[in-house]
Amino acid sequence: MAERPASGGDAAADAGRVGAAGDAMDRLTARLRREDAVVVAYSGGADSALLAFAAARVLGGRALAVTAVSPSLAASERATARDFARAHGLAHLEVCTDEADRPEYAANGADRCYHCKSALFDALTPLAAAMGARIALGTNLDDLGDHRPGQRAAAERGAIAPLVEAGLTKADVRAVSRSLGLVTADKPAAPCLASRVSYGDPVTPEVLRRIETAEGALRDLGFPVCRVRAHAGGTLARVEVPVTEIPRACELRERVDAAVRGAGFTFCSLDLSGFASGRLNALLPLLPS
Template sequence: MNKQQQLIELLKSYQSVAVAFSGGVDSSVLAKATQIALGDKAIAITAVSELITTNEISDAKKVAKLIGIKHELFTVDDLADKKFTCNDKMRCYHCHINRFKLLEDFCQKNNYNYLLEGSNEDDKGDYRPGMLALKEFKLTKSPFLELHITKDEIRQMAKDWNLPVWNKPSSACLASRLIYGLDVTPERLNQVAKAENILHKFLQGQIRVRHHGDLARIEVETNEVPKLFTNPLRDLIHKEFQKLGFKFITVDLIGYQKGSNNITLK
């Protein structure tokens, strides 16, 4: 059997599941596979939070409808946990503990045997304290990890199943944009979301605005970097970012780096 067939057979063995669903390529492939394997015995559940943009929630709804899987939203108050908002190096751990407790409670109340999440083989190479939290939950399964499925293999499955997210850039919650030690607040999350929306109007590919307090550090694909130094775009970005409250606007010359804030931990 190929990886796709192995995945579907594994999911069949779970009998009934809920999928932690963001609408990204990983969770979309997982949701599609569970829909194929289990039909109406599978449901996708999406957290609504200040850490997630309204565009991402809208996209998740559209993808779930396309897949044909049942879909529910639930609201999470991530910012109520001071262990999370203090934004230390274990921020993702605290977030996952809070969220997956709620998700497993949902499974138990609605008679789903397991909760599935989309960590994949490539995630093992990055600093991910959130993955440590998953080990503390009895009902949570990570099928991609169990079958050693990589990101490229997931994208190929998405392409095979005609999912429009097959080439969607990876994303992370808005809190990941804040440098460690900078408290997570609604105002800072809003700054980042609005700043990235501005850049998305003019640039392609991966885009991050890293929040260093008064300073914004822009990360884009390396081939897009020169555009940031060309007027009128340069002056427009400077003006609009200052309106958002940033005093200094900088460009990271290396370009986009996955989890670049983790460099400060080394």
């Protein structure tokens, strides 16, 4: 059967999306032009990748993308960040951060992200000073309504959020990235591994290794979007996959269980509510004030 041509309405909608993406990119470009130089905190995710790409396009050699390397960064994410930077000719540097050595971070209280971001800024500030640059974060408008103590650290250090100032939501970031042909346009969110550890349980390199290994094994089983949340001191894994994937996870129960327990967890459970970002934030009201 011949393919049905796009209707006028479809064509208009496509044109509207392209136009909106172009407008968003124009706003981001205009915002970056106000900077002499920037050091982009670059994880390789959709937000920071677009920001690093745009900064390099606008500022050239006065834009530096810096990836923080620590046990909370999965090796696969580090490789993805390297590949993207190499593919687009970004000036890219990796620095080691010491949040894992900070007791306040390891204690994993409600303010863990504050201490993590503080370690990041401690590493980036000398680089920015040497360049006469400001530190730029890939925060978007949608991030502002979530529990993100790291934003307080950013405010204290004078970091900027060009995506926010340009009015970009996560959907805008993906639309602009798609219009530019960036492979990160549809990249699933991949927050740091420590975000999988239940508040109040210590964040240790061993627990982070278990999480990284288990999630890698689940992706190998065909679950590209998944989370392994660590509870009970890192002995219990609570697996989250999208609701539509729960039946298949049940069909593969033995392989899922073997993959997770093979990573070092004693117990493996499947969350029947399905995957949702920030699920552990439900525990925040239960923490000591």
